[in-house]
Amino acid sequence: MSFPWAEQYKPQNPFMQWMDERLPLPRLVFNAVGAGYPVPRNLNYFWNFGVLSGVALMVQIITGIVLAMHYAAETSVAFNSVEHIMRDVQSGWFIRYAHMNGASFFFIVVYIHIFRGLYFGSYKAPREMVWLLGVVIFLLMMATAFMGYVLPWGQMSFWGAQVITGFFSAIPVVGEPLRQWLLGGFAPDQATLNRFFSLHFVLPFVILGVIILHIWALHIPGSSNPTGVSVKAKQDTLPFHPYYTAKDGFGLGVFLIFFCAVTFFIPNFLGHADNYIPANPLSTPAHIVPEWYFWPFYAILRAFTVDFGIPAIGSFGGLTIIPAKLLGVLAMFGSIALLFVLPWLDDSPVRSGTYRPLFKKFFFFGLIPSIIILGICGVMPAETFWLILAQIAGVYYFAHFLIILPIISKIEKPLPLPASITEAVTGKPLDMNAA
Template sequence: MSFPWAKQYEPTTGIGKFFDQQLPLPRFVYGALGAGYPTPKNLNYFYNFGVLAGVALVIQIITGVILAMHYAANVTVAFDSVEHIMRDVNGGWMFRYMHAVGASFFFAVVYIHMFRGLYYGSYKPPREVLWMLGLVIFLLMMATAFMGYVLVWGQMSFWGATVITGLFSAIPIVGDYIQTLLLGGFAPDNATLNRFFSLHYLLPFVIFGVIILHVWALHIPGSNNPTGVAVKTEADTVPFHPYYTAKDFFGLGVYLTLFAAVVFFAPNALGEPDNYIPANALSTPAHIVPEWYFWPFYAILRAFTVDFLFIPAKLMGVLAMFAAILLLFFLPWLDTSPVRSNSYRPLNRILFWVFVAVCLVLGVAGGKPAEEPWVRLSQVLTAYYFAHFLIITPLVARFEKTLPLPRSISEAVLAKYGSGPSGTPGAGPAAVAQPAE
């Protein structure tokens, strides 16, 4: 969005003017992340998580490049090369733990970032492309994380690759060909490791490219805010720098503190014990489970246990698992409410927290053995997951009675934190009900 009151970049030195004419990178940064980008003045700390996700990706890329210098993508030495990194490479244990723990932190940050977008309606017009690019990043993250998990070539890595790639065989006609293409053969072997290592190294840079598009798409309509009301005047905004850079650095300090605490004091807390055993194709683990950030979707996959007519249960589970993510692409058109933020949608706010609870319990169920009561619980919660988007959200958007919206962001801020010129709360006329722009 072009703000008439946005500050313009003016180079003051000779070299600054030279680069501004030849390669205006400082101007780009100034307009995207500096004082030249006016931002809604009421953003809370949940809006820090976009920046934290970017930092998490940079940590993964740097540590991944270092680990790749010492890793050997061969089934006979892959597990030993990881042990070599841990024991013999200077600082190797730290880089390996930073990479492994960093993946979990990356997903945790992105999940919070996504739920924040759901709560404040950041997927609504005019930010549909922004939302969909974020989902593309999420899908690429899942693919990258799965392939990276396989590279360790422990028991859970091997059997996870066997199970997950085996899901594609449920797809009629082309399923077996897709599975063979992924594995490079009929079972996980050297070809699998080489494919996964190449793609695991490449995809983070693809993610970085999509993030650039994501940030670009953000700057076209401008940032959303907790009220969901569009920016109208200069009084609704503050420059991104120094206000939100200071806020982001504080959030980054908290994030890095927690990250360091886990890396140095509990690096294996999120790992699966079986994956510290070398892969053995003749010994199946008692309980095959993916990393925690896949658990909700794994629970949806396992929720289908009975064939329906001519459709095998395995195929229905695979379709449901992918549909659980693809459904989010259509959310901007499923939720037709003119009000963005759940702060002004009392019924939808309750249903949002019910949905969060459903996702959390699905995650717990996905990490448990495929037995009762977890399978039955997964079936009930999977049904609710899809009903939330396909039935509940459209109906609530149509019939919900929303609360009055403030006329502007400034009015909402003053009503909450300050007072108007006359000393009374708020500024200007009383709030009236109106759709978000």
């Protein structure tokens, strides 16, 4: 974001001057997260979660590298190598628990970050590319987490891989070859563990690269803000440092308190007990469920129980056009694909949901409850009641983005917007002469 009032980097130390002439890394940091980066002065604590996501990723990378030094990607010893890390490696229990719960906290802060973007319209122009890169990061996170869940080679690891990859076989023609290519065979085995371990190790660095692009794209239009009103003058902004580094520091402290509380006192609360049983291809768990952050998508996947086609009439047999299994796979991927086209589904000229009364009602009393219900259905057994509830919630989820949101954007009467960010904060009009 290039503003004429942005502070310019002027190194005073001779060494920093020499460095700036040859490798302007300090200038890059100064302009990216320092006093040279002006941001709206009204950002609230929901804007902390982008930084927290970066911190959570670094926790995963650092702990993952240490774990990789002791983990053995071999089906006969993978489970025992995890137990070795827990019992014999110095502080191995802490590293393993920090990595395991770090994944959950990573998804928690990213989900809050996404919902903040949905409510405050951070996907709207001119920030479409920021949003699209964010969705790419989310997809990479899901792939990385799924592969990481397989590595302990417990019962839920093995059968989770078997069930989830089995849905790829529903795709016509290329489905089964794709599944075999992904697994390296007809079922999860040694080749699967090798591939998943390699990809699980590499993908976090890919995520880090996309995050750099995400931040780069953000700095072109600048940060959004709770009002959705564009920056008009210097009075509307504050330097990122020290104002927001201090605010992010407080948010980081709160994040670490919760993270350490879970890691030290209830480290297995977000896990599944069956994954402490070695993988056994001959013993299927009574109830196979993925990690909690996949529950809404798993519920959508299972919600389709009837094939789409022509029913049987008299002596003529029915004709299946799309099997229920394929419908579930398409719906699951479609629930994420919707986020890619969201900037073009919502035509409202007002960004922030704060000034959109009708949007706010459907967001808080429609979209969020439907996602929560899907999450509950995703962890419950595939019984009739939960399947019907998932179908209802799933229909609303898709209707919200494809039908309700476009209609709202055309018929809604927004509340009056403040003339400037300064007016929203201080209640006084912006003095352009002072800017």
